[in-house]
Amino acid sequence: MLCRDNFSNVGSMDKIFKILGIVSVYYPEIEELEANVISYLPYLDKLILWENTPAKDSRLHLLSIQNDKLEVRTTGKNEYLAFPFNQAIEEARKMGCTHFLTMDQDSRFEDGHFECYLDQIKKNEDPSIGVFGPNIVMRIPHVVYANPILPERIKYLPEGGVVTSGSVYRMELFHDGGFLEDFAVYFLDPYMCLKARKMGYTIVVCTDVLMNHRGYAMKSKNGLMVNNYPPLNTYYYIRNGILIWKIYPEYYTFRSKYQFFKYNVFFRIAKMIFETDRLSKLRALFLGLYHAFIGKTGPYDVK
Numbered sequence: 001m002l003c004r005d006n007f008s009n010v011g012s013m014d015k016i017f018k019i020l021g022i023v024s025v026y027y028p029e030i031e032e033l034e035a036n037v038i039s040y041l042p043y044l045d046k047l048i049l050w051e052n053t054p055a056k057d058s059r060l061h062l063l064s065i066q067n068d069k070l071e072v073r074t075t076g077k078n079e080y081l082a083f084p085f086n087q088a089i090e091e092a093r094k095m096g097c098t099h100f101l102t103m104d105q106d107s108r109f110e111d112g113h114f115e116c117y118l119d120q121i122k123k124n125e126d127p128s129i130g131v132f133g134p135n136i137v138m139r140i141p142h143v144v145y146a147n148p149i150l151p152e153r154i155k156y157l158p159e160g161g162v163v164t165s166g167s168v169y170r171m172e173l174f175h176d177g178g179f180l181e182d183f184a185v186y187f188l189d190p191y192m193c194l195k196a197r198k199m200g201y202t203i204v205v206c207t208d209v210l211m212n213h214r215g216y217a218m219k220s221k222n223g224l225m226v227n228n229y230p231p232l233n234t235y236y237y238i239r240n241g242i243l244i245w246k247i248y249p250e251y252y253t254f255r256s257k258y259q260f261f262k263y264n265v266f267f268r269i270a271k272m273i274f275e276t277d278r279l280s281k282l283r284a285l286f287l288g289l290y291h292a293f294i295g296k297t298g299p300y301d302v303k
Contacts, residue, residue, distance in 0.1 A: 017122050018045050019168070021101035022088035024081050026052040028105045030062045036108035041067060043115050044101065048073055048091065050084035080184040080299060081164070089171075089178045097171055104165035106214040109134070117209040120154070121168055130170050130201025131193060133162025134211040155205045161193025162203060166211045173199065180247075182297035186233070187240035194248045231277065231284035235302045238264065238288030243297065265289070 021044045025033060041047050047070050051060055055076035073087070085102060092100050099121065109117070113134070121132055167189065173196055179188050193203055229237065241260055245252045268285065272278045284302045291300070 015122075016098060017118075018095065018097040019099040019101055019118070020044065020046045020048070020088060020092035020095060020097045021103060022048045022050060022085060023103040023105055024050045024052055024084050025060070025105045026078065027057065028053075028059070030059055033105055034063060034065055036103075036105065037065060037070075039109040039111070040101070040103065040114040041065070041069060043118055044069060045097065046071065046091070046095065048084075048088045050074065050079070050088070052078040052080065052084070054078065082179040082181040082184055082188055085188070086178040086181065089174050092171060093174070100169045100171055100174070102164050102167055102169075104213065107165040108212050109166075110137075110210040110212065113209045113211070117168070117206055120206055120209070126202075128200070128202045129204050130173055130196040130199065131162060131203040132168040133203070133205045134166040134209040135205060135207045136163065136166070137210050137212045153206070153208050155207050157203045157205065160203075161190055161196075162205060163213075164189040164192075165213060167192075169196075170201070173201070183240045183243070184236065184299045185240075186236040187244050191244060191247070194244075194251055197251075198248070229281070231280040231302050234268075234281050235284040235288040235291075235300065238285055239292045239296070242289070242292035243295070246295075 021040065023037065037047070037049070049060070049070060049072045051058060051072060051074040053059070053074075055074070058074075060072055073084070089100060117132075117134060124132075169192065173192070180191050183191065196203060241264060245257065265285065269282065272281055275281065280302075287302060
């Protein structure tokens with residue numbers, strides 16, 4: 001049963017709660033995007049739909065959603081994630097929002113689950129919680145991965161964090177800046193989660209709030225699960241995954257760094273054999289390693 005109390009202390013539902021959300025889109029499938037947005041738009045005070053698709057290729061005029069809460073923004077080019085997120089944070093600040101939601105275009109909440117999610121957050125009387133995350137259900141062709149619905153329903157994460165899509169942040173986290181624009185995309189979620197920890201906040205997952213996420217992962221013809229990231233995504237993932245060690249060295253041990261190289265460099269190279277565009281991805285991977293070594297940040301075109 002949804003919307004059970006997940007907090008020992010329940011406050012008044014009349015207390016101030018205002019939330020703005022943002023979803024960044026890049027060459028979206030319009031029907032899928034509409035279905036995803038509708039799963040959370042009605043419960044927000046405002047949603048910014050930031051289009052990163054180049055202006056000449058825009059298809060957002062095909063959207064059938066008519067809602068005063070929805071605002072489309074774009075600069076006519078790909079601004080990745082951090083810049084749009086920070087622009088939305090400024091809008092949330094002007095509106096006097098208490099919370100901020102970030103979404104991916106390929107994520108959607110199960111029916112009724114986002115309403116329950118916000119209800120749990122509104123009832124939160126634990127001031128130490130800075131970031132809330134839903135229970136992610138990975139939708140891969142012929143495969144479904146879901147975290148278990150745990151008995152505690154609210155799971156405190158003593159380590160690690162939550163992914164960007166579906167995360168709700170207290171606005172207090174942004175008083176000295178928002179998402180790291182030097183990263184552009186990828187590892188923005190651990191960056192913000194580690195920032196929250198350093199500020200003294202905790203991070204939780206609402207385990208009975210289910211959010212579907214499609215992502216890039218897929219099965220190869222031989223049954224091996226591969227990430228299938230495009231070359232640019234491969235570059236950012238490798239580069240930013242190493243650069244974040246320099247920002248928060250106290251949170252990254254030798255073991256965690258070894259695990260990163262093991263699974264995201266060595267294993268990824270092995271899996272690329274079963275993916276398309278292998279040479280471009282391999283080049284992007286080694287370019288990401290090199291740029292991490294020399295400390296290069298910001299947007300970069302691997303082509």
